[in-house]
Each structure stands twice: as C-alpha cells, then as structure tokens.
Amino acid sequence: MTVTDTPFAGGVVGEARLRKEDPALLTGEAKFIDDLELPGALWVACVRSPHAHARINGIDTSDALAVDGVIAVYTGTDLADTWAAPLPCAWPVTDDMKNPDHFPVAQGKANYAGDIVAVVVATSRYAAADGLEGVVVDYEPLDAVVSVEDAESDRVVIHEDLGTNVSYEWPLIPDPEGVDAAFEAATHHVTETYVHQRLIPAPMEPRGVAVVPAPHNGDMTLYSSTQIPHVLKVMAALTLGVPEQKLRVIAPSVGGGFGCKLNVYAEEILCMALAQRHGVPVRWTESRTEAAGSTIQGRAQRQTIELASDADGKLTAVRATLLADMGAYLQLVAPGVPLLGAFLYHGLYDVPFYSFTCKSVFTNLTPTDAYRGAGRPEATYAIERAMDALAVAVGVGTDEIRSRNFIPTEKFPYDSPAGLVFDSGDYQPALDRAKELIGWDTRMAEQAERRAAGSTTHLGLGISTYVEMCGLAPSRVLASLNYAAGGWESATVRILPTCKIQVVTGASPHGQGHETCWSMIVADRLGVDPDDVEVLHSDTAISPLGMDTYGSRSLSVGGTAIWMATEKVVEKAATIAAHMLEANPEDLELTGGVFSVKGSPEAEVPLAGVAFAAFTAHDLPDGVEPNLEAQVTWDPPNFTFPFGAHIALVEIDEATGAVDLVDYAACDDCGNQINPMIVEGQLHGGIVQGIAQALWEEAIYDEDGQCRSANLADYLVPSAAECIDMKLDHTVTPSPTNPMGVKGIGEAGTIASTAAVMNAVVDALRPLGVTEMAMPASPMAVRRAIEAAGGGAS
Amino acid sequence: MIPAAVGYVRADSTEEAVAALREHGDEAKLLAGGQSLIPLMRLRLARPGLLVDMGRADDLRGISVDGDTVSIGALTSHSDLEHSAELAEVCPLLAHVASQIGDPAVRHRGTLGGSLVHADPASDLPAAVLALGGTLVATGPDGSREIEVSDFFTGFLESALAADEVLIAVRIPISTGGWSYQKFNRRAQDWAIVGVAVAESGAGVSLVNMGSTPLRASAVEAAVAGGAGVSDAASVAADGTEPPSDNNADASYREHLARVLTERALVDAGA
Numbered sequence A: 001m002t003v004t005d006t007p008f009a010g011g012v013v014g015e016a017r018l019r020k021e022d023p024a025l026l027t028g029e030a031k032f033i034d035d036l037e038l039p040g041a042l043w044v045a046c047v048r049s050p051h052a053h054a055r056i057n058g059i060d061t062s063d064a065l066a067v068d069g070v071i072a073v074y075t076g077t078d079l080a081d082t083w084a085a086p087l088p089c090a091w092p093v094t095d096d097m098k099n100p101d102h103f104p105v106a107q108g109k110a111n112y113a114g115d116i117v118a119v120v121v122a123t124s125r126y127a128a129a130d131g132l133e134g135v136v137v138d139y140e141p142l143d144a145v146v147s148v149e150d151a152e153s154d155r156v157v158i159h160e161d162l163g164t165n166v167s168y169e170w171p172l173i174p175d176p177e178g179v180d181a182a183f184e185a186a187t188h189h190v191t192e193t194y195v196h197q198r199l200i201p202a203p204m205e206p207r208g209v210a211v212v213p214a215p216h217n218g219d220m221t222l223y224s225s226t227q228i229p230h231v232l233k234v235m236a237a238l239t240l241g242v243p244e245q246k247l248r249v250i251a252p253s254v255g256g257g258f259g260c261k262l263n264v265y266a267e268e269i270l271c272m273a274l275a276q277r278h279g280v281p282v283r284w285t286e287s288r289t290e291a292a293g294s295t296i297q298g299r300a301q302r303q304t305i306e307l308a309s310d311a312d313g314k315l316t317a318v319r320a321t322l323l324a325d326m327g328a329y330l331q332l333v334a335p336g337v338p339l340l341g342a343f344l345y346h347g348l349y350d351v352p353f354y355s356f357t358c359k360s361v362f363t364n365l366t367p368t369d370a371y372r373g374a375g376r377p378e379a380t381y382a383i384e385r386a387m388d389a390l391a392v393a394v395g396v397g398t399d400e401i402r403s404r405n406f407i408p409t410e411k412f413p414y415d416s417p418a419g420l421v422f423d424s425g426d427y428q429p430a431l432d433r434a435k436e437l438i439g440w441d442t443r444m445a446e447q448a449e450r451r452a453a454g455s456t457t458h459l460g461l462g463i464s465t466y467v468e469m470c471g472l473a474p475s476r477v478l479a480s481l482n483y484a485a486g487g488w489e490s491a492t493v494r495i496l497p498t499c500k501i502q503v504v505t506g507a508s509p510h511g512q513g514h515e516t517c518w519s520m521i522v523a524d525r526l527g528v529d530p531d532d533v534e535v536l537h538s539d540t541a542i543s544p545l546g547m548d549t550y551g552s553r554s555l556s557v558g559g560t561a562i563w564m565a566t567e568k569v570v571e572k573a574a575t576i577a578a579h580m581l582e583a584n585p586e587d588l589e590l591t592g593g594v595f596s597v598k599g600s601p602e603a604e605v606p607l608a609g610v611a612f613a614a615f616t617a618h619d620l621p622d623g624v625e626p627n628l629e630a631q632v633t634w635d636p637p638n639f640t641f642p643f644g645a646h647i648a649l650v651e652i653d654e655a656t657g658a659v660d661l662v663d664y665a666a667c668d669d670c671g672n673q674i675n676p677m678i679v680e681g682q683l684h685g686g687i688v689q690g691i692a693q694a695l696w697e698e699a700i701y702d703e704d705g706q707c708r709s710a711n712l713a714d715y716l717v718p719s720a721a722e723c724i725d726m727k728l729d730h731t732v733t734p735s736p737t738n739p740m741g742v743k744g745i746g747e748a749g750t751i752a753s754t755a756a757v758m759n760a761v762v763d764a765l766r767p768l769g770v771t772e773m774a775m776p777a778s779p780m781a782v783r784r785a786i787e788a789a790g791g792g793a794s
Numbered sequence B: 001m002i003p004a005a006v007g008y009v010r011a012d013s014t015e016e017a018v019a020a021l022r023e024h025g026d027e028a029k030l031l032a033g034g035q036s037l038i039p040l041m042r043l044r045l046a047r048p049g050l051l052v053d054m055g056r057a058d059d060l061r062g063i064s065v066d067g068d069t070v071s072i073g074a075l076t077s078h079s080d081l082e083h084s085a086e087l088a089e090v091c092p093l094l095a096h097v098a099s100q101i102g103d104p105a106v107r108h109r110g111t112l113g114g115s116l117v118h119a120d121p122a123s124d125l126p127a128a129v130l131a132l133g134g135t136l137v138a139t140g141p142d143g144s145r146e147i148e149v150s151d152f153f154t155g156f157l158e159s160a161l162a163a164d165e166v167l168i169a170v171r172i173p174i175s176t177g178g179w180s181y182q183k184f185n186r187r188a189q190d191w192a193i194v195g196v197a198v199a200e201s202g203a204g205v206s207l208v209n210m211g212s213t214p215l216r217a218s219a220v221e222a223a224v225a226g227g228a229g230v231s232d233a234a235s236v237a238a239d240g241t242e243p244p245s246d247n248n249a250d251a252s253y254r255e256h257l258a259r260v261l262t263e264r265a266l267v268d269a270g271a
C-alpha cells in the first residue's frame, strides 16, 4: 500500500457541496430538546434572584405548593446534601486561584441577578411558571459590585470566605528586563486602553435539559442542548456522584452555541438530581429572557496595551495588562479564557520582547466564559487597534505599519516571544488581497476627496489582520496551562457489509456541518458517494470517547482522527484485497473505490467486494479479524495558526452619529479547505458576530447589577437586514501539524472583524478630532464623541 | 415566558365583539393581531381574564376610498397597508410607514387598529395618522361615535377609547402632497429611536418616541405655515417635548435627532 503525496486525490474534498444536515434542520424534522416527547415528565422552573447581591433570609413556598400541578418546591438548603461536589471549574489556572463554592441552588446568599434560589417542580410547564409566582423570598439586598475596577478595590467582598474579589493573577513575561529595556529605548511608546463589553451569546436555541431516569437499574439519560456531551458526562458524574457507566449523555440537534454551551450548568445537575429524587423524567427549557441572565456571557475585560517601536515603527516590545470579569462564580473554563489570548497580544508581528499579565476578579454579574474566539478576539482587538495608533504616531499608513512588522515568511515555523511555535504563515499576500478586494487606493482617494470637500458623511477604512491559535489542543500544552482535561479526539470508521460507511466522531457539532465534512473526507479516500457515509455523534452510548466541539478544534483534531481512521481501515482492506488478488499489499492502490495492482490494472477488486469478504470471513488471511473497522485517537503535537486580513469600510453620518457599514473584504487562510462553502458560511456568521460587538451588542447593566438588555428588542443581535455582501477570498498555507494540512475557521471571522470595524470608525472620525471610540459605536456614542471633540454640524 | 391562564372566545363580527365586551366587562380584552398584547401577556405584564379574538371579524378589514376620504378597517394588517396599490395612490405616507414596521411576520399579523389603540408613542402608525389627521370610528354599547385623531392619544399607552368600545375604522383625508417618513433606528426591525412624519409638505408634522404619546410638532407646522425656511422650521422640532431616556438615546440626543430628522423630512417632502 502506498500513500499518495497530496492528502486528497478523490475529487470530493474541495467541492462546495450543500450540507447534508440542512434538509432536516430547515423542515423541522430535526429534533431539539424542547421537541422531545417524554410522557409523564415533570417540568422545572427556577426561582431566580432579582437582586445582583442579596442575603436570603427566608423562603416561603406555601403559596407555590398550593398551585394546581405543583409537586414540590426546593430551596438551596433543602438540596444541600444532594451534591457530591460544587459545580465544576476545570481550569484552575494558578495553584492559588480562588474559586468560590458554586452549587446549583444558592444557599444563604444570591450573588447575581439570575442566581437560582429555589426550584419549582410541576406537572406542566404552565403550572411550573404559575408556581414561580408563589415562592416568596425574603431578600436583604446588599451593595452590588458591577465594574471590574470596583471589584478590584475590594470595597465589597462578594465571597467573604475568600477575603478578596481577586480570583487570580497570571503573568507571562519571559524576559522582564528585555521588555523594560525595549520600552526605555523606544522612539514611539503607544499606550491604549480598551474595554470589551459583556456580550450575551444568544444562539437561536436557548438551553434546555431533559433527564430520563431508570430508577430500578440506576441508568440515567441526560439530554442537554450542549456542545460537550462527553465532558459533561464526566463532570456530571463527579458533581452528582452518579456512576459514570450508568450515565448516558445525548446532545440532540443543538441550535448553536458560540461557546455558551461549552459548560456544565446548574440546571443540568439540578434536573439530574430531581429526576433521581422523583424517579420520573424531569425537564427544563430556558426562555430567552432567562438566558440573558443565566447563560454565561462573553468578553468582559479591560485591557491596557503598550507598544514600543523604533523610529520606523518597527515593534520592539508589547506589554498587555488585563483586568478580566469572571462574574459571580467560575464556570467551566472561564479562568482560562484570557489565557487563550495571552500568547497573541503581539498579533502576527515579529516582536522580540513580550509581557502579558491578567488579573481576574469576581463581580455580582452573570458568570462569563468562552464565547466565539474566547481570548483571541480580545487579543486581536488590542494589538490591531493599537497598531493603528502606532501608525498615526509614526506617520505612516495603517497598511504600511503592518507590513513593516509582519513575521517574515522565512521565519516559519516561528518561535513566538510568548513561547509558542506558529506552524506556518505567509501574511503579506493576505493583506494585499484584502486591499485589492476592497479597492483600497480608490477608497482612500474617495476619503481624501470627501474630506477636502468638507462632506459631513465621513468615510473610514479599517484594517484588522489576525493570527489565532486553535485546534484545542495538545494535551501536554493543556497540562502546562493547568487545564484539567486533554485535547485529543477520537474517530471510528466502519465499512459495513454493503459497503456503506459509518463514521463515529467524538466531536459534537451544533450547526457547523461536521456530518458533511467528515463524509467528504472519508468519501474522498474510499471512493464512495459522501451520501453513503453516515456520521454518528453526540450520544455517549454511540460515541463513547470524545472531547467535543469548541476552539475551532473539530476539523484539525477530530477531522484528522477521521482521516487517520480512514487510512487505517484502508490498510486493513488492502490486506484482504491483496489476499483476494494474490498480490502484495504494498503493490495495491485504492482509486475510485477499487483496489488494483499497480502496473497490472486488470487485477482488481472493488472495495465493496472486500467489505463483504471481511463480513463473511470465509477466506481471510491468517491473523486478520473479520469486519472493516478502525478506531483512532489523535492528540495533536501543536495548535494550528490560521490568519488573515480583514478590511471594513464605514460611512458615518456626522449629524446623527449613525455608522453605516458600506463594504467588507477579507482574505483568510485556514490551510487546505474541505468544503469551501462551509468555510464561507463560518466566515459570514463569524464576521457578522464580530461586527455586532463593534456596532450593536452590549449587555447593559445598571449600577445595581440589573441587566437592561435582557431581550432581543434591547439586546441588538443583527438580523439579515443589517448584513452586507462581503468580499471574501483566501490563500492556502497548509499546516504542517496534521496530515490534512488544515487549520480552523470557526472563530476566525469573529476574531478579526471587531477591530476592523472599530478601526474604520475611528479612521472616519479622526479629522473631527476623535481619537478613541468605545464599543459598541452606537449612534449616540459616536455623536457624543464628535461633540466632545468640538466638531460636528448640529 | 409563560402567560398566566386566560379564557378565550371568538368574536367574528363587530356586534359579537361589542357583545362579548359588554358581557365580560373589565376581565375581557380584545385580541387583534396580538403583536403587542401577547408579548405583554407572556411577560405577565398583562393578565386579562378573557381574550376576545377578533381575528376573523372580516367586516373590520379593508381599504376604501369615498370622495376625498380613505376609510380603513381597524383589522387591516400592516402588510395590507404596505401592499395596497390603492393606498399607495391616495395616501402614500401611510403605506410607506406601514412598510417600516418591525419585520414581515409582525406586519402580517399586526393591525392598524391594534397599533392605534395600543397607543405606543414609539410606534410608527399612530404618528403617521396624527400627521394626516382625520377621525377614528368606535362602536360601543351605546352605538358608534367618531373621535378626532388629535384627541385620541391621551397618555402613555392610553387612548380615548372606552374599555367596552371597539375601534372600527380610521378615516383620513386623501393625502398626495409632499410627504416623508424618517425613522431612525439601529436595526431594521426595531422601533424608532425617533421618527418624524411629514404630510402635505409640512402642513402635518408629527414625532415618534418624543414623549408619552405620539406628538404633533405644532411649532414646526406653524413655522412652515408662516413661510419659515426648512432649517428654521426644523430647529423648533423638539420644543415643548419631554422625550424619554433609554439604552439607545437620552432625552437630549433625542431632541437633537428630532431636529435633524425633521429637517431631512421637510426637505424630502419638498417643504
């Protein structure tokens, strides 16, 4: 058996195929949590604290218990003995990290508006909702800590037993003296401060949980709208103290996650406990407004970034300091989110000296955690906004300042100043192509003309380049970051007797299109129709091993496992085929679904024949087991490092402050592409999600910690009407880290677009004297900035 | 979001609706398109004991022109207003304003009558009708009466309609003179942060979301009538208003927007 030089020779990979998932999703055939029919299930409704910080002096449940259909009401005290352990945080980033106890139902004190203080169990969803109104909680409101600055001051210590609101400090300063010396010697020293507002993830499907117990044999099936059925199984077993072998976790169709379903939530553990207690199925479906407070939020940090450069704007050092908001408790991977950006505050620039420090604090707000990009949009934002400030200081174009600093192509694999090895990259062509797509020179000329003519609609062009680390992750690297789990992925490829294919993956798709891509990878190699490949996933009884889907890991880790399992099964098939052809396995090749002997094409046997022979096992070579199946677990040696250049063109109406996104171009590089249509789709959604942070989205809290944007009328998720046609192209720089040469594309759009838009906004406003704009750049905020700078037609 | 328990009856004509309201008194609430009432019920901010569903009262649906008056049935949907060729001819402002409401789903269910009776100062149609002028026809236990549009909006989410009255129709004068509607919002589907409607080249000017009710910008109208230039007329647009403050805009930014948008609307309407 010989291995072909190019990873893909079958003509399937690289095709823009329609997604096989979509007919079921578009027709309503796909079943989400709330579609499950569970006869006799009890409904759960959560009594949530309306106060951001309050002592619970008493709970009167008598009115609730009198409601028709209400079976039981439990307080935190009632359930205190139920938990084997607090809700898990799997990423204790430092040995002395402070992590408050966090139980599914609060005991004694509520620490954010949305904290569960009691739970109603009823025979219907309606009765449960009516029961909520009957629970009377005697709250004693306490001062709320809402800002990270207030939290850091310890004016009010939220978790008294910890003695401080600071959870941890995490420095990454490989050469402190070098950094100091670089800043001392710098010609230009730029210092910028940026705030990443809190974002509400808002997937189309809010969360939902259903638990079906089997009281007599102890089995329990947990259905959850989750990204991580496998991780959840382990964590749920530990948290509730149920035997893991008795627990099955199923993620049915999941309507998006964006990171917010990469968690172990109170409601999951709670429903398990209640199902155990009542011995019947128990379910809960989150409402949209409930989700705004009880599902994790994203971003939420204040950044200071300093750049040192020589007279030409060549960077000599980068220093970043973060103050990150963890919210009231530490959710599953929250402490690690800033660390996922920690290595990337120098962007794709060749910088000798590097310093990063993050301090994370507790506030009386909804816990934060991973949200699409997780740490990398924040890092990209800081360096890319600061590069524009440096361009202004040096007096060169925003394109030129970047070109002067890109890591030269010949330096790859690149030893980064933060200690990573960037796998591959070629940055200048991506920027050149993006400039070409947007019509950079023409647009610049148009901007100059408008400025000269004194126009009150201002054009702004903003660049954001980016490199990110994804494909989470080498298990050994995760260990060095104190992460409590590994980063491998598992795959099984099974050729059935009729030569149809079953693939089992440990990745857990929730909208990405894994079924299509995995089918294409397998079909390309085996020479079968992708529709003859079935991809099974997201059920721990069918796919027992997995590390799930997040961090743009599925293709480069899970897809690679699929590729390797396919190779392995082909190898076994070749052994059997060689036996059938009385040839040497090394002399066989598999093309178009047929094994043939190199040099004598008449000697051939179709894969289907081999599959049936493997099944009957009538005449297998000695020592070869029946059936064609291979399982592989792949642990990557490194992250992958996708990159690209994005450019936004905005027009600002000086009189109203309205920002209009006029054009958007991007050139991205995710290595080899399996399905370009899916790559494009991921970019479209990701870019819009990043633009949303720049222009629309913000979880707005008042000084009491109340969310003032808890529904989709007030929390401005953009719709199709706000989107524009984007001009997308790509370069291909394969990753040497995996055999398919793939990187990741799930988060890239979100990582790049926020800074591109904000740079464009500031570029547009610069002639009016505006030098900084906070996000989101709402019309009122822009208008206020123009007025404050003393400019602006009235 | 689960509403509290509620009773339900259908009223397939005006008579049945009036009868149901009389029979059930304060308990009962008319249901038209449900685009305002149902969200309030789901938040449990509204808890009627009984819904009287007028959805199939076809006698309340439709657009007709009689002389120089356009009559529109209260149950006519935003979408019907938007797509009516006849309305586009005799009152293009109203057809256009209807097209700017929410999203297609909302426009297919929401009704002109529901929007007027809900009397939300942030809604588009109440202000448009206010700029156009005319009368509203209501029927109650004591028969029908007409209410001047300018007397209809009495407070925040309050109208001159009595609890036992049904709004039947809206009668507005044909209006083909210069018109404009400037709706300022951040997403296409949103309510106006501020809106300005201009009818008849500035003879009628009204403001959206600039106070507790939709407002007639009388100072602007007077300035236009007195021959003032567009920017002078627009400069008094916020005079006498008490706009709200919220996430999107504080009061002073709203006042600023009212002036900017009024000027644009007047220019657009050829004032």
Ligand SMILES: Cc1cc2nc3c(=O)[nH]c(=O)nc-3n(C[C@H](O)[C@H](O)[C@H](O)COP(=O)(O)OP(=O)(O)OC[C@H]3O[C@@H](n4cnc5c(N)ncnc54)[C@H](O)[C@@H]3O)c2cc1C
Pocket: B029, B030, B031, B032, B033, B034, B035, B036, B037, B038, B039, B074, B075, B100, B101, B102, B103, B106, B109, B110, B111, B112, B113, B114, B115, B116, B117, B118, B122, B123, B124, B125, B161, B165, B166, B167, B168, B189, B190, B191, B192
């Ligand atoms: C997502 C969304 C976006 C929206 N965006 C906008 C927008 O941008 N601009 C805008 O203007 N509006 C918007 N709306 C509101 C929409 O226009 C509503 O349709 C309208 O406000 C109410 O009309 P309805 O027929 O749905 O009334 P309903 O909700 O059925 O009723 C509203 C009230 O009027 C009463 N009522 C209804 N009809 C009569 C009648 N004939 N006689 C007496 N009382 C009656 C009801 O009892 C109730 O109190 C939006 C709504 C939604 C859900």
